Amino acid sequence: MLVGSPNVGKSVIFNDLTGRYAVVSNYPGTTVEVCRGQARVGDVLLEVVDSPGTYSLVAVSEDEQVTQRLLTEERADLVLHVVDAKSLGRMLPLTFQLIEAGVPLAVDVNIIDEAERAGLSVEPEVLAEELGLPVVATAAARGVGMDRLRALLGGEPPPRSGFRVQYPEAIESAVSRIVDLLSGDYGIARRAVALLLLQRDPSTWERVTRFDPGSVVNIERIVMEAEAKRGNPVGYAMAVARQKEAGRLASRALIRNRRPVRRDFREVLGALAMHPLVGIALLAAVLYFGLYLFVGRLGAGVAVDFLDEQVFGRHVNPAVTAFFNRMLPWPALADLFVGEYGVITLGLRYALAIVLPLVGAFFLMFSLLEDSGYLPRLAMLVDRLFKRIGLSGRAVIPIVLGLGCDTMATLVTRVLETRRERIIATFLLALAIPCSAQLGVILGLLSLHPAAMAIWVGVVSGVFLLSGFLAAKLVPGETARFYLEIPPMRWPSARNVGAKTLARLKWYGAEIIPIFVLASVLIWIGRLTHVFQAAVAVMRPAVNAIGLPDSAAEAFLFGFFRRDYGAARIFDIHGGGAVSGVPLVVAMVTITLFVPCIAQFLVMAKERGLRAAVAVGAIILPFAFGVGYLLNLVLTSLHVRL
């Protein structure tokens, strides 16, 4: 099992060991991704598990809870602690905790290339001797040291380390008293359990109430005694003690013997990305090249055109239509598959030809940004602004993901710390963040009219900020704090980016294709029973009120099923010339703000509760049309020509 802090290169090592045979899945009951794979080392087949990044065994976030559970429940034959060479002093405290846990342990000092650039060299033998554990030094991204690692993994399990951190007397005595009260099987050494209890780790407390219910009261008393008369929790003193030891070891095992190499392009870029003015310019560049050009033009323009018009338009649709019409003499039934809203002619076509390539392009770009280390810097830049709308900089991740797929982003809001943040982020995702399929269509359409584009961008961002600001005032709760490690900028690893993009695409494909099919079926039923027509008739007045033609009403109804479905429908209508100029902008703005798609709605209900989801929908629906109405009013009365 691979364990380590974020940004130490665990996934690179994982990919190197397991090659193509890896599965990314959610740990049961969580949204935390765990990678499992198989590695062939020598003539032995190993099962490898990559745990989520963690700074300490004490679990503050869901990620860290999962890592703790993996350690205690899965009982790996070997735990490999991967550390960042140049920050050895900061990484060793976790090594100590793992030693205390008594698991079979080895240490991989990774990213030694960056350490060398900083003028630091590693002495793995010294470290191995001090810790009593096998230690290898690697630079996994460059393939350095991987053979040594494989040799280590293929060999015998390492002996237990005799290393021990001595904590202050009061803590040590509390530990031994607690250990005496524990009798259950916790998967890790009792000393470690006692230490976790003293640090008030919630997962461990929960396990103790299950395995040793009788002792809970006594343990609580001991812990409270230890906490008395301290300004800080017990964990504070423990961290200080660990850091002292870690510092001592690091000064022996990590030696500065050279001046750091001159700053190179990556460092300069990294520093610039954090500069407020340059950072914003960089963000604009990323949005322009990444989103607008790559996703919008390349994705929507080239890929979609090709797939939609050439593949489906010329070949698939006619062939399939002919086939079904021949096989099924009943027009109503054939209609289900190949009619105007048919499963194949519409549902599959939208899924494969329009939505999937766009989302794929987006995920590719997102993975690139993620891997390069840009996202934490962006989070830092926007933190202050986000605080005004009730979020913290960390929320930049789900918000940006929402530009790819709002449903996925809504799931990711789980990582936000406070309930208030989660609610506000969910609301904003539902209201003002267009997903990439929608974006691709919208950007593709509006790119022909730069003024229209500017209006759209302005109105949507304005709504985003304003409603966020209002939500921040109305939703009770405390503000989240922001703290984030900023990793060095790195060249994205092609393999990592590819693997992540593929994994996300797979998830997305498995989700949308059934829904598009379902949507087609529902529309078919709706048409047969005339419910669909009735619904369209109901929508027509609202649509007309904002200055759009009747045919746009259908598009909005489609928007209930998938927002991208709806936007794509307007794409179709526009191609036919029915919507352009001011009505086009109004349509785009309204459909962007429109209620979330059915999948997102379901996820919202699951994550935030049904009442919250319905409330969000109920607020958004009139709001979207309201904004559309106002915009139409303003533009027409100003006689704007587009």
Next chain:
Amino acid sequence: MREEELSERAEEVLARLWVAKDERGEAACPLSEIATEDRDAALAELLESGLVDQDAETVSLTRAGQTEAASIVRRERLAERLLTDVLDLGETRAAEEACKFEHLLRRGIDDEICTLLGHPKACPHGSPIPPGECCRAGARSAGTVISALADLTAGQTGVIAYIHGRRRQLTQRLLAMGAVPGTAIAAVQTSPAHVFQLGEAQVAVDRETAQDIYVRITGKQGAPAPPAPWFGRPFRGLRFRRGRRGRGS
């Protein structure tokens, strides 16, 4: 404003009353709870000075008494902070000495010590330090020894002295990331967020969190700076630590 000095025993009683009122929420304190030497003499003195009211069972502070008591507690806890953080005496010894140390501090010096220590919000045991005028003004001086991370300018280096842990999880995470008392850091950027160098890595925190991390300054003392306007100090914050464009502090 008092013209005559209070005796030590009177000050001790006032301090006890303040703790009882402020921390346990009881305005009146039962006589039995005040078990100091010469208690009755002290109470007599305080009654005479109009600092307490006394009835059969309980004693309580008057308005004037509250202000005076807050000042006493403030001096005592600041003294504790001074002895722990700067003179490194260790918690128990600092507590013992602080009691005596405090009686020697005259009013007025406490503001200077508070500024020197970067306006700490709590004593080493976690008890709150009543704020003074200097805290409200955010005063800084050239001789500041300990400062909150939020008040450092880009380029200043220091060693983390302590973390004022208002939020347990946050403190835990900061410690786990390596921001442990005794670790050397350097301020890199102050706007739009506070970024500091921690060994070979960089960590970003928001202003509220930066106000909870107290640092003992070791290098590049800044000149006193005016309190930051609400949007931060964009021009000061743009200097970078490795000084490609640094103009020095």
